[in-house]
Amino acid sequence: MNISEIRAALDAVEIPRSTRTLGGEKAVQQVEARSDGLHIRLQFGFPVAHIGQELAERVQTALTPLTGSTPVHLGIDVLIGTHKVQPGVTTIKGVKNIIAIASGKGGVGKSTTTANLAAAMSRMGARVGVLDADLYGPSQPTMLGVADGKPSQENQKLVPVQAEGGIQVMSIGFLVDTDQAVVWRGPMLSQALQQLLFQSEWDDVDYLFIDLPPGTGDIQLTLSQKIPVTGSVVVTTPQDIALIDARKAVDMFQKVNIPIFGVLENMSVHICSNCGHAEAVFGSDGGKNLAAKLGVPLLGQLPLSLPVREAMDNGTAFAMQQAQPAIAGIYTEAAWQIALAVADKGKDFSSRFPRIVVE
Incomplete structure (x- = not known):
């Protein structure tokens, strides 16, 4: 398997219910070929539980021409950050x-x-x-x-x-x-x-x-x-x-x-x-x-x-x-x-x- 080709295919996958792609969101954190198959880890700065199944299907569809019958193990992490607020006001603990x-x-x-x-x-x-x-x-x-x-x-x-x-x-x-x-x-x-x-x-x-x-x-x-x-x-x-x-x-x-x-x-x-x-x-x-x-x-x-x-x-x-x-x-x-x-x-x-x- 060509890991660079797989990464390119992943980057082009559109995130469901949006016009965004995995590459545009820099979501692909890890692509690794192991003895039990291909391991992929994605990370998002927003919740994705409501689109998780559809997203997994899109990833599978995008990778099948490259991976064939190789098992794909997909992991998804959500790490929501603290974002900027109005000037002069500090954020709150918790x-x-x-x-x-x-x-x-x-x-x-x-x-x-x-x-x-x-x-x-x-x-x-x-x-x-x-x-x-x-x-x-x-x-x-x-x-x-x-x-x-x-x-x-x-x-x-x-x-x-x-x-x-x-x-x-x-x-x-x-x-x-x-x-x-x-x-x-x-x-x-x-x-x-x-x-x-x-x-x-x-x-x-x-x-x-x-x-x-x-x-x-x-x-x-x-x-x-x-x-x-x-x-x-x-x-x-x-x-x-x-x-x-x-x-x-x-x-x-x-x-x-x-x-x-x-x-x-x-x-x-x-x-x-x-x-x-x-x-x-x-x-x-x-x-x-x-x-x-x-x-x-x-x-x-x-x-x-x-x-x-x-x-x-x-x-x-x-x-x-x-x-x-x-x-x-x-x-x-x-x-x-x-x-x-x-x-x-x-x-x-x-x-x-x-x-x-x-x-």
């Missing part, structure tokens, strides 16, 4: 990348989107966390099925509650009576958000999704100034009034140098459960047009769905995605595009720099 999920107004399904993106990313093989920053209306504990959870303490820090799929969840909802109103002014909200993030014992989280409250107020300002954000996702409905507010969220991120990974259009169409008729209740393609105007990807167009609503009320996001492959596919594709966008950002090496003390 958290590699933070993705802010935002909207300009309430009621567009931002929290639902956060929970389902987290579930999808976890199913893809990543280590995932969710920080519920909607301090006035924390909903992630309910949506992720851990409403009765309580964080334990370790090293004088709070240990996030574990949800299904190993998702690490931290929310003010674990610490206060959710039936009581949170009557706090801006500085208290900002301090609470920082405590939830910095005083939690996150365990090697690849992607931490932050569910932001609607608007562009104190929480969002704290996020941009104090918290290392890798990038953001803007959630909107196709409705004109939602798009007006979504543009404000976009403008905020642009002003504070936080990249926008894409727009996700929620409630794009309602499909009647009786007759199957599809109706664009909130208008058509508003999120698509916003994404085109901004020059960012449209991450998906999600239907107004009864199973999704029921899953959020019951805390069964994983079960819903298993039972509803079409809906799960949209969330998985959105999470996949986010993971690729994060991987394309420059690496953050600030943790390796020596500390300089002036005496």
Whole structure:
């Protein structure tokens, strides 16, 4: 076997659900002929569990003309790095990348989107966390099925509650009576958000999704100034009034140098459960047009769905995605595009720099 020819064939293999190749991603780490066959090891900077089988088939197809009946042993490693954040903000121990999920107004399904993106990313093989920053209306504990959870303490820090799929969840909802109103002014909200993030014992989280409250107020300002954000996702409905507010969220991120990974259009169409008729209740393609105007990807167009609503009320996001492959596919594709966008950002090496003390 000619190892150089095999490497060339591997480099040309396209990664499923993308226009990328193994060579372009520098994924081929090892090609070695042994007595029991050909051993190949690939390495990626993003989760690939959802495309693992298809990827293996493409590798086999590409190599068969060169290797014939020789057994091929394929190993895949995933090594997700810490990527650059806005200038002047340092990264957090135990958290590699933070993705802010935002909207300009309430009621567009931002929290639902956060929970389902987290579930999808976890199913893809990543280590995932969710920080519920909607301090006035924390909903992630309910949506992720851990409403009765309580964080334990370790090293004088709070240990996030574990949800299904190993998702690490931290929310003010674990610490206060959710039936009581949170009557706090801006500085208290900002301090609470920082405590939830910095005083939690996150365990090697690849992607931490932050569910932001609607608007562009104190929480969002704290996020941009104090918290290392890798990038953001803007959630909107196709409705004109939602798009007006979504543009404000976009403008905020642009002003504070936080990249926008894409727009996700929620409630794009309602499909009647009786007759199957599809109706664009909130208008058509508003999120698509916003994404085109901004020059960012449209991450998906999600239907107004009864199973999704029921899953959020019951805390069964994983079960819903298993039972509803079409809906799960949209969330998985959105999470996949986010993971690729994060991987394309420059690496953050600030943790390796020596500390300089002036005496």
